[in-house]
Amino acid sequence: MKKIKYILSAIVLSTAFFGCDDDLADTIDESAKPRVTFTVSSSNAPEIDTPEIIISIKMDKPIKTTTTFAATQIGGDAVLHEDYEVSGGVVPAYQTEGEIVISVNSDLDVEGDETAQFEVGAAAIPDLYEVIGTANITLTIEDYExxxxxxxxxxxxxxxxxxxxxxxxxxxxxxxxxxxxxxxxxxxxxxxxxxxxxxxxxxxxxxxxxxxxxxxxxxxxxxxxxxxxxxxxxxxxxxxxxxxxxxxxx
The missing domain is CATH 2.60.60 (Lipoxygenase-1)
Structure with a gap:
């Protein structure tokens, strides 16, 4: 009778273990290629007090590798390291959210409003870990009067x-x-x-x-x-x- 109990217990544990593993595999299946969406806190920022624009990153499922996203300027007259800085963009392994921070540099130059167009997407990674989704974002830096x-x-x-x-x-x-x-x-x-x-x-x-x-x-x-x-x-x-x-x- 004891042997039968041990066998049944082993079957139950085995089923529980492999069941959880299957659920985890479904969650982090890179072949499904997770999709990503981006949300921007604002499209305008004044050129005073070093304001920050937050680009929120959200993937619809986690994967088992850290993914880095980048905001690459593709247009506009604002200049990186002169008018603004970019940081962040990391979504850790097994997680789904991160953020890119664009910090506007304050100055007292009279130069009119400036703009920067960004393409936001995942940095180069193997196809197995491809994340689907990009966004084009325009930021206006308002000259401080x-x-x-x-x-x-x-x-x-x-x-x-x-x-x-x-x-x-x-x-x-x-x-x-x-x-x-x-x-x-x-x-x-x-x-x-x-x-x-x-x-x-x-x-x-x-x-x-x-x-x-x-x-x-x-x-x-x-x-x-x-x-x-x-x-x-x-x-x-x-x-x-x-x-x-x-x-x-x-």
């Missing part, structure tokens, strides 16, 4: 502003600027049409005292040539809003 301010920050002692700084707020973002040498110069772009506020923040009242603010001075020049200047010991820069308004270039 801004008005340029200039800030000259001075420290008479030469060791920096010791906690004081100038903040520039617009479009929900805040950037800060301060002297770290006797003189530092900054070009500050502010998006055209945006509401902005530029503020001097004291370093003497932020828990970093003494601020030695009698050493601090600045000259802030607006795009239309208007000058805002403050400080030059023994006077210290006035804490608070320096200027605010809507960004125009003249």
């Amino acid at each position: 801004f008005c340029l301010w200039n800030l000259v920050a001075n420290d008479s002692y030469g060791d920096g502003w010791n906690g004081g700084f100038i903040s520039v707020e617009f479009d929900g973002t805040t950037s800060t600027y301060a002297a770290t040498h006797p003189t530092d110069t900054f070009d500050i772009p502010i998006t055209k049409g945006s509401d902005y506020t530029i503020t001097y923040v004291s370093g003497g009242g932020t828990g970093q005292a003494p601020g030695w603010e009698e050493e601090n001075s600045y000259v802030l020049t607006a795009p239309d040539g208007t000058v805002f200047a403050d400080g030059s010991g023994p006077e210290i820069p006035t804490a608070g809003v320096i200027t605010s308004g809507t960004s125009t270039c003249n």
Whole structure:
């Protein structure tokens, strides 16, 4: 009776094992040549703050080899490594999803909108592992329209502003600027049409005292040539809003 039980158990285990193996073989059968689809997060990207365009890759079945996809530029006037970078594109073995990331490089050149047409597909692999499906994708890089301010920050002692700084707020973002040498110069772009506020923040009242603010001075020049200047010991820069308004270039 025990021998019969052992034989039956062996048959059940064998059936379970080969059944799972058959299911796995169906899932990763390269001869079926999996199809792939691509989804793009956006076809437009502004040329500021290094935005990323995501090309999502999805295969309808996994295969037992890692597959690399590429986005190859086939047209347009944008330039790789100058206007944008490309990374990613790997779908690991036994998986079905991956992504290609196109990162737009920020710059302050006035050059108009640029475009890049890409062909997206699997890189060269043996026919056995062929993945069926390509896509043509067009990306428009929108030229950043801004008005340029200039800030000259001075420290008479030469060791920096010791906690004081100038903040520039617009479009929900805040950037800060301060002297770290006797003189530092900054070009500050502010998006055209945006509401902005530029503020001097004291370093003497932020828990970093003494601020030695009698050493601090600045000259802030607006795009239309208007000058805002403050400080030059023994006077210290006035804490608070320096200027605010809507960004125009003249």
